[in-house]
Amino acid sequence: MTIIAISSDSYGMGREIGEKAAKRLGYSYLDRELLKDIAKCSGIPEGKLLKALEKTPSALGMSAKDQAIYLAHIEQSVIAEFLKDNVVCCGLAAHLYVCGVSHVLKVRVLSNPEVIGKELAPGKSLSKEAVDKLISRNENARKRWSVKAFSLDETDPSNYDMVISLNKIEMQEAVKSIAGAAGYKKFKAMSYSLKCLKDEEIAAKAKTILFPRFPDAQVRANGPTVVVFTKGVKREKQKKALMIKEMLGKIPEVNFVEVHVVNDILREAAESLR
Amino acid sequence: MSIITISRGSYSSGKEVAEKVAACLHYDCVSRDILLEASDRYEVDEIKLVRAIHDAPSILERRGRKKETYIAYIRSALVSRVRSDNIVYHGLAGHLLLRGIPHVLKVRIIADLERRSAMEAQREGITLEKARSAIIADDEQRRKWTQSLYGVDPWNSSLYDLVVKVDRLSIADAVDIVCDAAKREAFKTTSASQRKMEDLVTACTVKAALVEEFPEVMVSSEYGNVIIHSTSGERHAHKIRKAAKALEATVAGINNMEVHVEGGAPAGAV
Numbered sequence: 001m002t003i004i005a006i007s008s009d010s011y012g013m014g015r016e017i018g019e020k021a022a023k024r025l026g027y028s029y030l031d032r033e034l035l036k037d038i039a040k041c042s043g044i045p046e047g048k049l050l051k052a053l054e055k056t057p058s059a060l061g062m063s064a065k066d067q068a069i070y071l072a073h074i075e076q077s078v079i080a081e082f083l084k085d086n087v088v089c090c091g092l093a094a095h096l097y098v099c100g101v102s103h104v105l106k107v108r109v110l111s112n113p114e115v116i117g118k119e120l121a122p123g124k125s126l127s128k129e130a131v132d133k134l135i136s137r138n139e140n141a142r143k144r145w146s147v148k149a150f151s152l153d154e155t156d157p158s159n160y161d162m163v164i165s166l167n168k169i170e171m172q173e174a175v176k177s178i179a180g181a182a183g184y185k186k187f188k189a190m191s192y193s194l195k196c197l198k199d200e201e202i203a204a205k206a207k208t209i210l211f212p213r214f215p216d217a218q219v220r221a222n223g224p225t226v227v228v229f230t231k232g233v234k235r236e237k238q239k240k241a242l243m244i245k246e247m248l249g250k251i252p253e254v255n256f257v258e259v260h261v262v263n264d265i266l267r268e269a270a271e272s273l274r
Numbered sequence: 275m276s277i278i279t280i281s282r283g284s285y286s287s288g289k290e291v292a293e294k295v296a297a298c299l300h301y302d303c304v305s306r307d308i309l310l311e312a313s314d315r316y317e318v319d320e321i322k323l324v325r326a327i328h329d330a331p332s333i334l335e336r337r338g339r340k341k342e343t344y345i346a347y348i349r350s351a352l353v354s355r356v357r358s359d360n361i362v363y364h365g366l367a368g369h370l371l372l373r374g375i376p377h378v379l380k381v382r383i384i385a386d387l388e389r390r391s392a393m394e395a396q397r398e399g400i401t402l403e404k405a406r407s408a409i410i411a412d413d414e415q416r417r418k419w420t421q422s423l424y425g426v427d428p429w430n431s432s433l434y435d436l437v438v439k440v441d442r443l444s445i446a447d448a449v450d451i452v453c454d455a456a457k458r459e460a461f462k463t464t465s466a467s468q469r470k471m472e473d474l475v476t477a478c479t480v481k482a483a484l485v486e487e488f489p490e491v492m493v494s495s496e497y498g499n500v501i502i503h504s505t506s507g508e509r510h511a512h513k514i515r516k517a518a519k520a521l522e523a524t525v526a527g528i529n530n531m532e533v534h535v536e537g538g539a540p541a542g543a544v
Contacts (some may be wrong), residue, residue, distance in 0.1 A: 102442065110432055157429065158384055162451065163437035168376070168460040177451060186442045 001189040002027075002182045003087050003104045005094040007154060009139065010111040010119050013166065017109055018090035020175040025182060030081055030089040035074070042073045042208075049074060053093060056145045064148070065215040071149055072207035079201040085189055095159065096150040097204075101196045103189040105182050108157065109174060110165040195223070202226065202253050209247050217244070224255040231264040233271065276461040277356050277375070278452065279368030281382045281428065284412050285390040285397075287440045287448075288383035292364035294449040299456060304355060305365040312344075312351035316482065323348055327366045329415060343485045345371075345423065349544065350482035353475045359463055366416075369433055370424050374542050375474060376467040379456050382434045383448060386441050469497065476500060476527040477544045483521055488514055492539035498529035503539035511535045 004021060008014025015031050022029035032050065039046040051062055052070035071093070078092050082104075095106045111119075117131035120138055139155050146154035157163045162181060164174045181187070202221035210217045210228065218229040226248055232240045241259040248257045278295060282288020289305070296303035309327070313320040326344035349371045356363060356372065363372075369380040387409065395405035420428040431437050436455055438448045455461070473495040480500055481493040488510065492503040504514055514533050522531050 108431065155431075157382070157431045157437045158386070158439060160437075161439050161441070161443050163431045163434070165432060165435050167432075168435055169455065169458065170460065173455075173458050173460075177454065180454065181443065181447070181451065184443065184447050186444070186447075 001085050001103065002187045003082050003085065003089070003094075003098070003101075003189075004178060004182055005098065005104055005106050006088065006090040006109060006178075007093075007095045007107070007160070008090070008109040008111065009135070009142070010116045011091050012119060013111040013115060013171075014090045014109055017171060017175055017178070018088045020171070021178045021182075022088035024175060024179045025086070025088070027086040027088050028081075028084070030078065030087055030092065032091045034077060034081070034092065038073055038077045041077070044070055044073060052149075053091070054145070056141070056148050065211070067149065068215050069208070069211045072204055072211050076201065076204035076208055079197060079204055082197055083194075083201060093146075093150070093154075096146055096152050096154065098197065098200060099152070099159070101200065102193040103187050103197075105162075105178070105187045106160045107178050107181070108160045108163040110163065110167075112166050115166075199223065202251065205251055206248050206254070209250065210244065213247070214240075214244065221254075224253060225258065226251075226254050226256070227258045227260070229260045229262060231267075232261040233264055233268050237261040276456050276463060277359060277372065277378045278362045278456055279372060279378060279380050280362060280364040280452075281367075281369050281380070281434065282364060283384065283390065283416065284409060285393040286383050286385040287445050288364055290445050291383050291438075291440070291448045291452065292362050294445065295452045295456070296362040298449060298453050299360070299362075301360045301362050303362045303364070305363065308348060308352045308355060308363070308365055311355060312347045315351055316347040318344065318347060327419075329419065342423070342489060346478070346482045346485040346544075350478040353471070353478045357471050357475050359468075367420070370420065370426075372474075375471050377461050377463045377471075379436070379452075379461045380434045381452050381455075382431070382437045384437060384439050386439075389441065472527060473497070474544070476525065479525050480518075480521055480528075480531075481544050483525070484514070484517055487517065492543040494540050494543040495528075498527050500528050500531045501543075502531070502533045503537075503543060504533060504535050507535055 006014050006018045018031065019029055035046050035049045038049055049070050052067045053074065055061055057064040057067050074092060075097050078089060078094050079098065081087055082098065098104045113131050113135060116135055117126055120134050126134070143153050143155050146152055152159055164177060166174060199221040203219045206219045206221065206226050210219065214230050216231055220227045228244050230240065240261050244259045245257045248254055280288050280292040293303050309320055309323045312323055323344050326341045327348055352363065352371050372378045387406065390409050391402055391406040394409060395402045398405065416428055420426055426433060436452065438451055440448050476498060477493040477495040477500065480502065481491065484491050484502070488504065490505050491514065494501050494503065502514060502518055504510060511533055518531050518533055522528055
C-alpha cells in the first residue's frame with residue numbers, strides 16, 4: 001500500500017524506470033498518458049496540459065492563470081488515481097503536490113549525461129562541455145518552472161527521499177533499490193496519511209473550480225472543511241467570500257468553507273490614486 | 275571490494291550511517307584520522323589542515339595558495355589510506371578528493387534542517403533559533419569551500435551516485451540502501467580501477483612533495499608514467515626537474531617522470 005512518485009531530468013528515463021518498478025511490485029503505473037483522460041473530462045486540449053507541465057508562464061506563452069488551472073486539473077486526477085493505492089507515477093509532477101503525504105516515496109533519478117544530451121539535442125553530436133551546458137540550462141529551466149508552479153525547487157535533493165544517479169548505477173539496480181525502499185514500513189498507507197491524501201484531492205477539486213475566477217487563491221482542506229485565502233479590496237471582501245462559498249458548496253465532500261480575504265494593498269493604493 | 279565516501283552536513287546522521295555501513299560490510303571506517311596522518315607525514319599542525327578543509331579560502335589565502343598546499347597533503351594521505359580498499363570515508367570532500375576512481379561509491383546523506391537544528395540545540399544546549407543559524411552558516415561555509423576550490427556546488431546531486439534523506443527513511447534504511455549499492459558490480463574493484471587508484475596515489479604523492487615550492491604544478495600519472503605540468507614556463511623548469519629527479523628515487527610506483535612546461539594539464543591531473 002504505497003505510492004511512488006518518480007521525478008527525473010529525462011522523462012523517457014523516468015518512465016522506463018517507473019514502468020519497471022511498477023511491474024516488479026505489481027503496482028499500477030501512471031504517466032503522461034493520463035493527460036488524454038484529463039483532456040476528455042476537463043475539455044482542456046492535451047497539448048495545453050502538457051505545456052503546463054513543461055513550460056514556465058511567460059508574456060508570449062502560457063499565462064500564469066491558465067497554467068494554474070491546467071495544473072489543478074492534473075493534480076486532481078492524479079490524486080484521485082493515488083487514492084486507489086499501489087501506484088507508481090512519473091512525469092506528472094506528483095512529487096511537488098503530495099509532499100505532506102507520508103506514504104508517498106519520492107525518488108529522483110538522474111540520467112547519464114550522454115542520454116540526457118541526446119534527448120535534449122536529438123541527432124546532434126555535442127562535445128562534453130556543450131552537453132554539460134545544455135543540462136545546466138535545462139536544470140535551471142526546470143527549477144524556474146517548479147518554483148513558479150509549486151514554490152518548490154524540483155532539483156533540490158531535500159525534496160526527495162532518495163536521489164539515484166544512473167552514471168554508474170544500472171537501471172535495473174535503480175529499480176531494485178526503489179522497489180526495496182517502497183517496502184519500508186514508513187511508506188505504508190495509514191488512515192492518517194490516506195486522510196491527508198483525500199484532503200489534497202478535495203483541495204485540488206476546489207482549485208479547479210476557483211482558479212478560473214480567483215487564480216491567486218490558496219486552498220487547504222481538512223476533512224469536509226475547506227479554507228481559502230485570497231486577496232481583495234475592502235469593499236468587495238464580503239462579496240468575494242460569498243461567491244467562493246457558493247462556488248465550493250457544489251463539491252459534495254465539502255460542508256464548510258472558511259474564506260479569508262486579505263487586503264490587496266497594491267490595488268487599494270492604485271484605486272485611491274484614481 | 276569497494277570504497278564508499280559519505281558526504282554529510284553537520285547533524286545529518288551521516289556519521290552514524292557511515293559507521294553502521296562499515297560494520298555491516300566489515301570495512302574500515304575513517305574520517306578525520308586522515309588529517310592526523312597528513313599532519314604526521316608532512317609535519318603540519320593538524321589545526322591548519324582542519325581549517326584548510328573546512329573554511330572557505332579568503333581572498334588573501336587564494337593568492338597565497340597555502341590552502342591548496344594543505345589540501346594536497348590531505349589528499350595524498352587519503353588516497354594512500356584508501357588504496358587498500360574496503361573502506362568507508364566520511365570526512366570532508368571525499369567525493370571530490372577521490373574523483374575519477376571507478377570503484378568509489380559516492381553517497382550523500384541529508385536531513386531536514388529542522389531535525390538537524392533540534393539535534394544541535396539539544397547537544398549544544400542552545401536555542402533552536404541559534405542552532406538553525408549555526409547550521410545554515412556551516413552549510414554556507416561548505417558551499418563556498420567547494421565552489422572556490424572545485425567550482426561545484428556540494429548540493430548538486432549529480433556529484434553523487436546516491437543521495438539519501440534521513441527523515442522518513444531511518445538510519446537503518448539508509449544503511450541498507452548504501453550497503454546494497456556497494457555490492458553492485460559497478461563499484462567492485464577491478465584490475466583497471468585499482469591501476470587508476472595506484473596512479474592517483476603516485477600523482478598525489480608527487481604533488482604533495484612539490485606543492486609547497488611549486489604551488490602551480492599539476493601532476494598526472496598513467497601506468498606509473500608521471501608527468502609534471504607546470505605553467506611557469508622554462509623559468510622554473512630546471513628547478514622542477516631537479517626536484518623531480520630526487521623524487522624518482524623516493525616515491526614508489528614511478529616508471530618514468532617528465533616535466534612539461536607547455537600545454538595544459540589533462541582533466542585527471544591533481
